[in-house]
Amino acid sequence: MENAGRRRHAAASAGYWQFMREFLRHPRQIGAVCPSSPVLCRSIASLVPHGRGLVVELGPGGGAVTAALLRRGVAPRDLVLVERSEALARQLAERFPAVCLIRGDAAQLAGFEALRHKRVRAIVSSLPLRSLPAADVRRILDQISAVSSPGTVFIQFSYALRRSYDGMAQGYAREQARVVWRNIPPARVEAFRFSAEYPQSLAA
Numbered sequence: 027m028e029n030a031g032r033r034r035h036a037a038a039s040a041g042y043w044q045f046m047r048e049f050l051r052h053p054r055q056i057g058a059v060c061p062s063s064p065v066l067c068r069s070i071a072s073l074v075p076h077g078r079g080l081v082v083e084l085g086p087g088g089g090a091v092t093a094a095l096l097r098r099g100v101a102p103r104d105l106v107l108v109e110r111s112e113a114l115a116r117q118l119a120e121r122f123p124a125v126c127l128i129r130g131d132a133a134q135l136a137g138f139e140a141l142r143h144k145r146v147r148a149i150v151s152s153l154p155l156r157s158l159p160a161a162d163v164r165r166i167l168d169q170i171s172a173v174s175s176p177g178t179v180f181i182q183f184s185y186a187l188r189r190s191y192d193g194m195a196q197g198y199a200r201e202q203a204r205v206v207w208r209n210i211p212p213a214r215v216e217a218f219r220f221s222a223e224y225p226q227s228l229a230a
């Protein structure tokens with residue numbers, strides 16, 4: 027037991043340093059100086075509806091939110107991770123061997139085989155939308171709309187406490203927003219729902 031605890035602690039601290047190294051190498055892509063706090067991760071996971079369909083996590087990094095999603099009851103077979111950093115993806119593969127991991131770019135979402143013809147229940151994004159180039163953000167948001175169907179929930183957090191992201195993914199309407207103070211820095215979590223009115227021809 028003691029050994030298991032020590033192993034977990036060693037893995038967590040190795041994960042932290044890996045995250046920091048990635049931040050120093052690619053600050054705009056990582057967009058945060060440390061992984062999300064357990065309180066923020068729980069708050070994000072609590073917005074994922076129970077039910078059928080995939081839960082797609084964009085930018086899982088070291089897996090802080092991933093672990094909270096599994097604790098929330100998302101089955102490993104329903105979870106798909108999309109991570110662009112090869113170093114962090116290696117860490118995720120070791121930590122979550124039963125979860126589908128796509129080493130790739132969220133801007134290519136609709137092209138991934140794992141999502142083809144599958145209903146997506148929720149998209150959980152930790153992507154730093156405010157620090158990524160605007161053209162990349164537009165492509166990512168369009169891909170989010172493309173893999174969504176009526177009822178899909180999109181969850182995004184940001185460190186801008188007062189303002190929502192200006193041009194959110196098409197077809198989505200904001201359902202709720204909350205501030206989580208126990209995080210460095212405090213974060214605003216927002217949940218959006220894809221509406222039936224969005225023309226599916228545009229989502230194809």
Ligand SMILES: C[S@@+](CC[C@H](N)C(=O)[O-])C[C@H]1O[C@@H](n2cnc3c(N)ncnc32)[C@H](O)[C@@H]1O
Binds near residue numbers: 132
């Ligand atoms: C702020 S970190 C979040 C890490 C973790 N989810 C957390 O909350 O602690 C953002 C993550 O998004 C990843 N990322 C950034 N742009 C991406 C993209 N276009 N596609 C996939 N992952 C991306 C980064 O590599 C990084 O792991």
